[in-house]
Amino acid sequence: MNEARKTQHTLAMTIALISWAMLFATLFMGYAIYRSSANVWPPMGFARISLVLPTISTILILISSWFCYQMKLDINRGQVAPAQKNLNLTLALGFAFLVTQTLLWRNMNHSGVYVSSGIFASIMHAFTWIHAAHVLAALVFLVYLYFQFKRHAGNADALWMKTENGEKFWHFLGIIWILMYFILFVF
């Protein structure tokens, strides 16, 4: 791919990620205000959310990010077949992440943290929904990439831009999740 075109794509994706970061930064700002203005956190009547499922989610998304990075390295080296394997693993772990998120929402409901149970429950549900919606969108893109890999099996150059942008977005969502994990669940 033309170097100038690569520069354009890298720049555009970076700007887009800054925009997305502002969306999540606004959510975190809101969280900081709610939490700092509360007398106790979680509020009276709520227990902390168990760390088991969020921790599993964190591990899954971290490992998926590593495979996603390997996929990009393979494409940079012009090796589509190993990149395909790493893409498959990223996809599998991404879907597993969404499964753990679904279990997390079910567990929260079972323990009485319904979405309408006040600001603590609203935050726990809504922030994870918004993140999961982005993960779902990213997975749809990675599925599209899967078919692109099949189509351009011998032409890594044709796949460079989509792989690069998909990888950046996937890492971004990983970073956002890790921030959520520590801010919402651990501290």
Added chain:
Amino acid sequence: MSGGFNEIHQEPTTFISKYVFSFDHKVIAKQFLWYGILFLGIGGIMALLIRWTLAYPGQPFPVLGPLLFPDSAGVVPPDTYAMLFTMHGTIMIFYAITPILIGAFGNYCIPLMIGARDMAFPTLNMLSFWLALVSGLLVIVSLFTPLGAAAGGWTSYPTLSTMIGSPGSGQTLWCLAIFVLGASSTMGAVNYITTVITLRAPGMGYFDMPLTIWGLWLTAILNAIFIPVLGAGVILLTLDRVAGTTFFLAGAAATSGSGDPVLFQHVFWIFGHPEVYILILPAWGIVSDLLSFFARKPAFGAKATALAMTAVTVLSTLVYGHHMFTTQMSPLLTQSFMTLTMTISIPSAIFFANWLGTIWKGSIRFHSPMLFSLGVVFVFGLGGLTGLYLGTVTTDLYLHDTYFVVGHFHYTMAASVLLGGFAGTYFWFPKMFGKMMNECMAKIHFWGTMIPLNGIFFGMMMVGYGGMHRRIYNPFIYESLRRLIPINEMITISAILMGAFQIVFVINFIYSLCKGEKASQNPWEVGTLEWTIPSPPVHHNYDVIPTVKCGPHEFGNPKLTNGRDFQYQTEDLVV
């Protein structure tokens, strides 16, 4: 990083690919223009309904009233009045000004004025327009929902905008429409920023860019950073409405646990104050160029103007709290926000003085784009100066939520931007359509807009200073405000006049499209890159990417010997 990837796209051959799902920035610009003009008309009619209600409370709106409100014999009902001012603000800001100033001029001017063949991402550009169209449809649909459209003001503060304040689906559709439009604007912003950075013609440094491009580029930067902030706010508001969350519910409204309605105000204005500059920066840029073009003089302090606009852009991100002085924020915060707000006066004064310096002793050509540009100088001066009273805590406490605020922001956000938009339309119409607009009708349009416009917005500031609050269906139930009825009648008559004179513009536009005089390549005799190619330009703009050798405002050089008083940007500077 200039002189990047500039491929020639194959010219579309079918009607659908050429005019509907087009990748061409020039066609997308025109699509945004039609879209914006349509919504400008809808928002304008809403304004007339609002004004009629304030001047003649309880009387049926002529002609349209009985058709629109048969149950009240043509009188605007109170709940509809709240929907009207909400949707008027929403439509004018997001669906009229934004698509015209940013969508139309941004798309049309950026590639042409920087010497590129198209935007960096034509597909993303097309998608941006179609998403905007989806958003526009959502807004239109919201007008026809059973309980009516959103009615909590264009700021949609909770609890007015929650299910308690605004039951029904109108407000929910408003939130969705704003979110979708935000996605569209962010796509546009990513495209604009990347295009300006990577596709400038060889030789074009940042300070060789026309100031129009500076304005559009800075706007795109603000859009990319702050639209997502509003996006987050409306997502949470939507969840409060449909999913049972309690982010912005408090007290009895929150069935369990308490959210914070004021937090939405913070989120809204973190976006909302930059939004003011998002709207006005393109107009500033256009006017900065046009004043120089029609004064036949180099733009006075062009670099300083660009840097001053950049400084305003940066400062605009730090001052949002002045919209919230009455929300019991601490005096330390109010003073900080007030001080930061006042500092915006410094760069604003710099480029305003530069505008005056540009026209000082110029050989001014009073063509319609120049008249509208001078109009911007006047109304922005008034709007800017009256903003000082609202940025100062002590005076804002008195003026907050009065019609003084409405008059002020209409001077800055509506009048300046509207006149700037007209200046741009008259100026680039020949390039866009290859025809000249009728100059006589354009001048009638200018004076027919400029005089009533001041009647409206200055009148608003007068009644606001007199104590009349905004958003009240019938302020004259308060005896103390009845003395303001005559001024309100004057404002409404001015609004009707201004509305009527817009018909002249529409007639001129359609007449010129059909029967206008054919435009030459460079009818205004200016040197920026778009005027070096035919009117209208060919599909790929430039057969050969131009090389830039001088700035965009090279006028009146006494050493020029070729019978012209200007130089093209592609020519070596005559010294």
